[in-house]
Amino acid sequence: MTSIGILGNEGRMGRAIAAAIKEAKATHAGGIGSAGDPRGLAEKCDVLIDFTAPAALPANLAAAQDAGRAIVIGTTGLTADDHGRIDAAAERIAVLQTGNTSLGIVMLCALVRQAAASLGSDWDVEIAEMHHRMKVDAPSGTALMLGEAAAAGHGDTLDAVRTPAREGHTGARKTGTIGFSALRGGTVAGDHMVVFAGEGERIELAHRAEDRMIFARGAVRAALWLSRQAPGRYTMNQVLGM
Numbered sequence: 545m546t547s548i549g550i551l552g553n554e555g556r557m558g559r560a561i562a563a564a565i566k567e568a569k570a571t572h573a574g575g576i577g578s579a580g581d582p583r584g585l586a587e588k589c590d591v592l593i594d595f596t597a598p599a600a601l602p603a604n605l606a607a608a609q610d611a612g613r614a615i616v617i618g619t620t621g622l623t624a625d626d627h628g629r630i631d632a633a634a635e636r637i638a639v640l641q642t643g644n645t646s647l648g649i650v651m652l653c654a655l656v657r658q659a660a661a662s663l664g665s666d667w668d669v670e671i672a673e674m675h676h677r678m679k680v681d682a683p684s685g686t687a688l689m690l691g692e693a694a695a696a697g698h699g700d701t702l703d704a705v706r707t708p709a710r711e712g713h714t715g716a717r718k719t720g721t722i723g724f725s726a727l728r729g730g731t732v733a734g735d736h737m738v739v740f741a742g743e744g745e746r747i748e749l750a751h752r753a754e755d756r757m758i759f760a761r762g763a764v765r766a767a768l769w770l771s772r773q774a775p776g777r778y779t780m781n782q783v784l785g786m
């Protein structure tokens with residue numbers, strides 16, 4: 545039976561992932577928090593799941609590589625350098641990084657890309673998200689994925705069209721840009737809405753996470769699948785066959 549090690553096991557997601565491993569009848573190989581040793585954990589499991597913080601990524605990736613273990617990375621707030629590190633690791637081990645492991649968000653990204661492609665850039669795209677008061681990064685990793693999907697539908701890259709957070713005298717909106725708004729409060733597991741605003745009408749595509757178990761189940765499903773894959777960088781679409 546595939547054994548799974550949890551990086552960030554005492555966190556909100558770590559605890560949910562432990563429950564999802566039990567639910568899936570997989571083997572829980574143990575876990576570590578910020579004071580633990582990722583190498584020791586990697587040695588005793590088949591696959592790692594990392595829901596920690598960007599600062600933990602280099603050591604977690606190095607531990608996975610040295611032990612030859614696959615790794616699912618759900619941590620958000622990653623930089624371009626972090627993505628470079630993930631690409632380099634994927635030459636030696638199987639890696640899946642995503643800002644959202646839920647089935648619903650994989651589907652929403654596909655719908656957003658399709659809507660953006662069909663409507664074109666005359667329909668302004670804005671992305672709003674709300675998360676619990678403890679979330680430390682903004683915009684959320686999911687909001688950025690949705691932005692990438694919309695930009696791809698327009699034939700752009702998000703980097704080229706992303707609008708910085710608005711405040712003060714911003715001037716009128718530039719056609720083809722994509723804006724982000726982040727709300728924080730309470731215990732919200734994760735709400736995302738993509739607004740397509742046209743002349744006299746609006747389309748709103750939304751996903752609401754009611755429980756972080758949806759992310760945990762997706763992460764465990766991804767880990768079980770990834771543990772059987774050759775080295776490379778994979779996506780949730782591949783896990784779900786979508």
Ligand SMILES: NC(=O)C1=CN([C@@H]2O[C@H](COP(=O)(O)OP(=O)(O)OC[C@H]3O[C@@H](n4cnc5c(N)ncnc54)[C@H](OP(=O)(O)O)[C@@H]3O)[C@@H](O)[C@H]2O)C=CC1
Nearest residue numbers: 552554555556557577578596597600618619620643644645
């Ligand atoms: N991809 C997805 O579907 C989802 C992604 N996330 C992302 O997962 C991450 C974790 O979220 P959440 O569980 O809510 O966060 P928590 O703060 O509840 O937990 C973070 C965990 O990571 C550990 N950690 C923090 N910093 C470090 C570090 N520098 N080195 C090693 N370990 C560290 C903590 O250890 P300690 O206990 O010792 O403090 C803790 O166990 C976030 O980036 C979040 O955005 C969240 C939900 C879904």
Ligand SMILES: O=C(O)C1=N[C@H](C(=O)O)C[C@H](O)C1
Nearest residue numbers: 620643679684685686733734
């Ligand atoms: O920190 C969270 O809680 C979440 N983070 C992910 C993100 O940044 O998109 C996924 C989910 O929305 C919950």
